[in-house]
Amino acid sequence: MDLEVEAYLRPPEMDMPPYPPKVITLATGGKMVVRQATREDVPTILQAVKPTIEIERDFYDIVGVRVYAELLGWYRHRMRDMFCLIGQIDGYLVGQVNTRAYSEKLDISLHTLAIERGLRIGAHLFAAKMEYSFEYLGREEVLITAESPIGFRRWMIEYELELREGQHELGGAAPYALTRELYYKHKDRLVAGERPVPDKLMEVAEREIKVVSEQDIVEKILGAKRRIKR
């Protein structure tokens, strides 16, 4: 690698205070640890993203390829000022969210990808990244768009987002904004989690990001049933 050229190609990086991990109690009673992923975690996370890129249902394919590109770009220093939060249950990766800073006042929400479905994993993780943008990074606004109708319902409707002029950087889709005011209006209803994470749970989460098999990921996303032969 020509380090001199590489230095030109790498985008500059903004300092960001870390996201303090938290634990969310799910409807199953299960505990999901939400924590910040590092660049070194990306290859493992990509293992879970890869099987999604051929799933048409709910636009997982488009979200999957975009998340793959974003994480890879971040890992190889071609994506500017991105952060990624992950959700883990018993160490297993159940979802990821990522956002990119546009300025010290504005974040651009990129994607929410849930591997485990039916437990509001995506909704909890999306809320966590908004929490990071507003409460820890001090942003005034986050620009958001959605590829799927589920995303539209979860973000645009549930958070009463404001439609903005212009284009979101995700393919020029319509941008909606979550303002600081809207975030705090909906926080009690939508943002869950407790801190600090008990040591035992944190230790399991940090020890290893476990990823279920590709087939399991596809089945979980497609809602495949436990088919018991009678």
Added chain:
Amino acid sequence: MRPVFVAGAGMIPFERQDENTLGDILAGAGLAALDDVDLGKHEVGAVYLGNMASGLFNHQVSVASALVDRLALIPAAAERIENGPASGGSAVKNGVLAVASGYYDVVLVVGGEKMRDVIGPKATDIVAAMTHPHAEYIYGLTLPAMAGMFTRLYMEKYGVTREHLAMVAIKNQENGITNPYAHIQMKITMEGILEHPQSHINSPIIADPLHLYDCCPVSDGGAAVVLVSEEIAKTLKKPMVQIAGFGQATDTHTLAEREDPTELKAVRLAAVQAFSRAGLKPKDIDVAELHDAFTILEIAESEQAGFFKMGEGAKAVERGDTRIGGKLPINPSGGLKARGHPVGATGVAQIVDLVWQLRGEAGENQVEGAKNGFSLNFGGFGNNVLAFVLRRIS
């Protein structure tokens, strides 16, 4: 009137069926029931299809005519029966009458709905079209809203608590885990949906005091039964399951016109008729499938149908009487809460689940030694209700 038997029973999984059309769902259910029985030389004389709103959900009408063609049952008579969420029950009733009268020897009854072609709020609006257009709908009343008000009154009158409602949800979702046809196969806990300080985020309010996990999912799915005369039933190899009695009763369209909105008069009357025609009493029933579109309904219907005294239904849930292995297992299939509620399919699916129970074919959800079963299909908000008593003939 001749005795009527269920010769074949079948279902396709209730879930979000993006890849299948309504026609695929109805045909799949019909074939599942027809595959369950060897009719020999006997032919299906008529097809009754329970479907609530194909015109609104799928922009498709005359679906029964399309179904007989798809199933190669032409020239069988065919029609769609619409009675709101009790469309399936009404279709079964019409099938029973057709065989009982002696006019047909073999009838196929299919119930099905594809609701997920539209987004959730639209589905809620379509279902709300069954409310009174001038006295209810124009004020924004939906079925969850009606159920919420009903629940509040029931809680005040009978001391039902949110814990009782959550117990019903937890029980039925637990039953759904081992039902291969259930839409929801996920265990939930009291901590996760009620006790934890942040459980309101997992289970947000839908219509106070009902929360998300108090409500059934919006599902696609279909179920079917083949009804035959006794003469034919005797020639078949499967255990004989008779539709021993049915009842149907109506109540006022608007809830506000009811003397006591907590009294589900049509449920009571339909159940009394069904038991009377079957010559059985509530205490004779071994397993029941009730219409738990909302958790409160399982409790209220269990009382109004005569299984428990008024105000005792919640206590029965608390004691575990309604669990599989309890004194009267209710909704061992998972009920509408977990199996799902594709509205037109539900009344037929309840019969299918009871047939499997009485034949001993319900797998891990089997109620041991079940001989007599009861189902209740609740139309509107209790303004058109059907009850069935099924009996296994030794």
